[in-house]
Amino acid sequence: MFVIASDRRERSNLFFNRLLRRPAGLLAMTFFSLVFPAPTPAAEEKPALIVFIVIDGLPARQFTAALNFFGEGGFRRLIEDGAWIPAARYRYASTVTAPGHATLVTGQQPARHGVVGNEWYDSRAGRIVYSTEDGEYPILDELPKPRRSGASPRNLMRPAFGDWLKTNGYSRVFAASMKDRAAVIMAGQGGTAYFYSAVSGRFISSAYYMQDFPPWLKNYHASKIQDRWFGKYWNPEFGEKFWEHAAQPPREQHMDSRGLGKQFPHRVTGRLSAPGASYYAALARTPYADEYLADFVKRLVREEDLGQNPAGVPDVLAVSFSAHDYINHHYGPESLESLDHLLRLDRILADLLKFLEQEAGTGKVIAVLSADHGFAETPEYCTWTGRPAGRIDGVKLVKRLNRHLARKFGNGIYIAAWTYPELSLSDRAIERSGRGPRQIEMEAQRFIAQWDGIEKVYSQTAIEEAPDDSAFENAVRAGRYPGRSGNLFLVPRECWFMLNAPKQMAANHGTPHACDAEVPLIFWGQPFKPGRYDMTADPADAVPTLAAALGAKNEMESDGRALDALLN
Numbered sequence: 001m002f003v004i005a006s007d008r009r010e011r012s013n014l015f016f017n018r019l020l021r022r023p024a025g026l027l028a029m030t031f032f033s034l035v036f037p038a039p040t041p042a043a044e045e046k047p048a049l050i051v052f053i054v055i056d057g058l059p060a061r062q063f064t065a066a067l068n069f070f071g072e073g074g075f076r077r078l079i080e081d082g083a084w085i086p087a088a089r090y091r092y093a094s095t096v097t098a099p100g101h102a103t104l105v106t107g108q109q110p111a112r113h114g115v116v117g118n119e120w121y122d123s124r125a126g127r128i129v130y131s132t133e134d135g136e137y138p139i140l141d142e143l144p145k146p147r148r149s150g151a152s153p154r155n156l157m158r159p160a161f162g163d164w165l166k167t168n169g170y171s172r173v174f175a176a177s178m179k180d181r182a183a184v185i186m187a188g189q190g191g192t193a194y195f196y197s198a199v200s201g202r203f204i205s206s207a208y209y210m211q212d213f214p215p216w217l218k219n220y221h222a223s224k225i226q227d228r229w230f231g232k233y234w235n236p237e238f239g240e241k242f243w244e245h246a247a248q249p250p251r252e253q254h255m256d257s258r259g260l261g262k263q264f265p266h267r268v269t270g271r272l273s274a275p276g277a278s279y280y281a282a283l284a285r286t287p288y289a290d291e292y293l294a295d296f297v298k299r300l301v302r303e304e305d306l307g308q309n310p311a312g313v314p315d316v317l318a319v320s321f322s323a324h325d326y327i328n329h330h331y332g333p334e335s336l337e338s339l340d341h342l343l344r345l346d347r348i349l350a351d352l353l354k355f356l357e358q359e360a361g362t363g364k365v366i367a368v369l370s371a372d373h374g375f376a377e378t379p380e381y382c383t384w385t386g387r388p389a390g391r392i393d394g395v396k397l398v399k400r401l402n403r404h405l406a407r408k409f410g411n412g413i414y415i416a417a418w419t420y421p422e423l424s425l426s427d428r429a430i431e432r433s434g435r436g437p438r439q440i441e442m443e444a445q446r447f448i449a450q451w452d453g454i455e456k457v458y459s460q461t462a463i464e465e466a467p468d469d470s471a472f473e474n475a476v477r478a479g480r481y482p483g484r485s486g487n488l489f490l491v492p493r494e495c496w497f498m499l500n501a502p503k504q505m506a507a508n509h510g511t512p513h514a515c516d517a518e519v520p521l522i523f524w525g526q527p528f529k530p531g532r533y534d535m536t537a538d539p540a541d542a543v544p545t546l547a548a549a550l551g552a553k554n555e556m557e558s559d560g561r562a563l564d565a566l567l568n
């Protein structure tokens with residue numbers, strides 16, 4: 001027997017069972033409560049659907065620069081009819097996917113929600129842990145071998161917005177994304193997550209959410225919709241007419257992934273003659289992934305009757321569009337590919353908004369749009385525009401650092417893990433050296449600080465013993481969580497790309513610099529006063545602002561604040 005999400009009572013029991021079973025994450029439920037005002041005759045004006053829209057890896061500067069190119073009904077509609085903050089800034093340093101989604105939906109910094117990275121080194125377990133892995137809840141339907149042991153929000157230590165609404169017991173919460181970590185985190189503890197399988201090309205889930213897929217999902221995939229884009233050529237038909245650079249920016253750094261090629265047209269086959277895993281992986285890296293996700297989301301909304309909750313409470317739908325992040329990694333955020341993709345996404349969004357309004361009722365949809373992080377320019381683009389830039393070979397750095405420490409403190413493997421942008425030292429090597437962790441950390445910090453392209457290195461010891469209260473150090477501190485954060489946090493200079501293998505990708509993110517930390521933040525719907533707000537804001541403000549917009553009493557402990565200026 002499978003549990004379908006529309007069976008409210010069963011879901012609710014399941015939810016509270018989990019509550020009892022997972023005290024670590026869920027005792028947090030007592031930190032807040034949400035009390036709706038008593039229903040009034042004007043209840044029909046209450047929102048029926050609250051939508052989180054996340055564009056993975058969309059920097060504020062790129063969004064603002066593309067304003068004149070957007071069509072009607074999509075991004076333009078959101079900023080013209082909504083409250084738009086052009087550059088909200090994440091206040092923690094590790095600007096990557098999982099922490100960004102967690103901060104957006106919990107209103108907390110990683111120091112509280114615990115999701116410090118996409119993965120982190122667990123010093124007690126002695127291994128790298130993926131943010132949403134959970135062997136207790138296997139991934140359903142990934143054959144022959146699932147990519148991960150399982151998935152659940154076990155590592156998310158604070159409730160999400162949807163959990164908060166669910167304390168009423170009746171709101172339904174769904175999240176969908178091409179990335180498992182994005183969907184799992186946005187669904188919170190009590191919602192249902194669907195995510196893409198690059199193995200089967202289907203939208204799947206884990207045993208945390210269901211024992212088997214609902215019949216509608218089986219029907220959806222029976223049509224083999226995932227094969228629809230096989231062999232298609234991605235051409236720059238949306239972006240090309242706006243491509244007005246006097247000279248073309250460099251392209252030599254473009255990455256060829258899964259047979260997509262470095263230049264237009266990018267053909268989607270995964271180098272296969274018929275659809276298979278490599279094609280499904282390639283598909284996720286094209287605008288067709290967003291088309292596919294939007295189509296799936298429409299089906300989900302219709303089948304689960306989202307936005308038509310018989311209890312008269314709002315449902316929550318969270319959608320994270322992942323392709324933009326992949327495309328920026330492959331070609332850079334200043335590429336024609338990235339612009340073309342954003343304009344295609346604009347059309348997809350226009351269509352989705354219209355659909356959601358039809359389903360939930362005009363004026364009954366509230367939307368929050370943001371990004372989980374921004375993106376740095378490619379070093380080649382920086383050089384082209386006259387700024388110093390370069391690539392840091394992280395593997396080489398770690399090797400040299402280890403050699404240096406071994407020379408100084410005796411043989412051993414001192415680096416336990418390198419989970420960019422953090423380094424974790426090995427307790428065993430430290431112990432064997434007979435020195436304290438402090439001494440080894442400080443030496444490592446000194447060594448890395450002299451590496452070409454490194455702006456700053458923060459060590460755990462220095463943060464604890466001699467806080468300098470700079471913006472960067474505060475950002476590093478806001479991103480630290482006990483047992484999950486490394487000994488050293490690296491910040492490359494602006495325009496300096498850093499990763500394990502520097503030639504693998506065109507561009508990256510993950511620093512506290514403005515390029516990575518600043519993202520658009522938009523609130524759309526009846527409670528919000530339309531306008532452009534050039535104010536200081538943090539994506540952690542989204543949840544408290546939404547709570548204020550709902551007129552709900554907000555007792556949630558939050559690192560963000562309600563942006564009252566935006567409310568009607």
Ligand SMILES: [Zn+2]
Pocket residue numbers: 057097325326329509
């Ligand atoms: Zn990324």
